[in-house]
Amino acid sequence: MDNKEQPNLTDLQMADEKAAEDFLFKQAKVELNIESQLLPPTDVWQDIEMQISVLEKEPQPKYSLSKKRSITWGISMAASFILMSVGWLMWSNFHLQGQLQQVILANQYLELQLERETTPTFNQTLLVSKISELENKLYYSNNDKEMLALLMARKKLIQQIIELQKEENHEYSI
Amino acid sequence: MIWDDTLTKRIINGDKLAFELCYRKLSPPVYSAIYRVCQDQELSKDILQETFLTAYQKVKQLKQDTHMLAWLKRVAFNKTINAIKRLNKFGDDDVELKVDPSNSIAQSVEDERLFLLILSKVTIVERLVLWLYFVEQYKHHEIAELTGKSLSYSKLIVSRTITNIKQLSVFKEVSNG
Numbered sequence: 001m002d003n004k005e006q007p008n009l010t011d012l013q014m015a016d017e018k019a020a021e022d023f024l025f026k027q028a029k030v031e032l033n034i035e036s037q038l039l040p041p042t043d044v045w046q047d048i049e050m051q052i053s054v055l056e057k058e059p060q061p062k063y064s065l066s067k068k069r070s071i072t073w074g075i076s077m078a079a080s081f082i083l084m085s086v087g088w089l090m091w092s093n094f095h096l097q098g099q100l101q102q103v104i105l106a107n108q109y110l111e112l113q114l115e116r117e118t119t120p121t122f123n124q125t126l127l128v129s130k131i132s133e134l135e136n137k138l139y140y141s142n143n144d145k146e147m148l149a150l151l152m153a154r155k156k157l158i159q160q161i162i163e164l165q166k167e168e169n170h171e172y173s174i
Numbered sequence: 175m176i177w178d179d180t181l182t183k184r185i186i187n188g189d190k191l192a193f194e195l196c197y198r199k200l201s202p203p204v205y206s207a208i209y210r211v212c213q214d215q216e217l218s219k220d221i222l223q224e225t226f227l228t229a230y231q232k233v234k235q236l237k238q239d240t241h242m243l244a245w246l247k248r249v250a251f252n253k254t255i256n257a258i259k260r261l262n263k264f265g266d267d268d269v270e271l272k273v274d275p276s277n278s279i280a281q282s283v284e285d286e287r288l289f290l291l292i293l294s295k296v297t298i299v300e301r302l303v304l305w306l307y308f309v310e311q312y313k314h315h316e317i318a319e320l321t322g323k324s325l326s327y328s329k330l331i332v333s334r335t336i337t338n339i340k341q342l343s344v345f346k347e348v349s350n351g
Contacts, residue, residue, distance in 0.1 A: 016340060017336055017340070020340045021332075024339060025308055025311075027289040028309045030287070030289070034202075036206065037203055037205075037206045038209055040219065040222055044201070044205075045201075048223055048227060052227070055227075
């Protein structure tokens, strides 16, 4: 006989297990019959009724749990946004102060170079008048960014004066 | 037990009388399931009470086509699991099922009470798994989802029970016809 036709030990065991499982399912099914059902003690409903009336007397929460969660989420998001903004502002202010310091130092250095020259030319005088205009603006400025821009412009003008001085020196040397 | 679907609609709409009627009709099967698993009257009473209170509070979230008894049983089994956790019985080592081959077995098979006899011999967690699998006919993955245990956990309990049943002479007689 062919081996395939003959059930092996595993097949027999599986069939055996299936039969045992079906047997238990059949036995367990009885528990769903009305006759097998147990009646709960009578005082349970009374307790439930009492607790329901207590629940109904309690004031209902103004917001549901999900709404409360979304409000909390919104508040925490706003708080973290404010924190981040404050942090960024502090950092940018610190950075601006550093830049201002550097430009002031550069201006001072250039001023020292200018002082060496005693007799200014016409072009130099024009530039000096522009510088004094900028200084006037600087005096009335309260904004750090504006001050930085004015100082940068002032630095450029002083550099131009120095360049002009150097060119004149070269002319003499030629 | 005949369940009227209009009753579900009335309960969802907040009809208290309909809820009481629901309790009268559906509390016996729910209580039986809880009691068979817990085998403790006081605990079963508490779980039944919690189940119906939760049902009263959450019923508005129900869809009208929901099977009321299945939903109530689901709530009850969740409450049972919580109670088992509170009692610290969830992590209990499994007790080996030993059904002694006495006359009581033959008698219990005769009056179709063998399943209850098996339930009386195992731990509360095993009882819950066996009840869910054999009576409520939950699949293993559904039991795993409900109990928070692994898939193999319920499979192991069921297969061990089947192995024990196979060894019973009464079963051998029945299966041989």
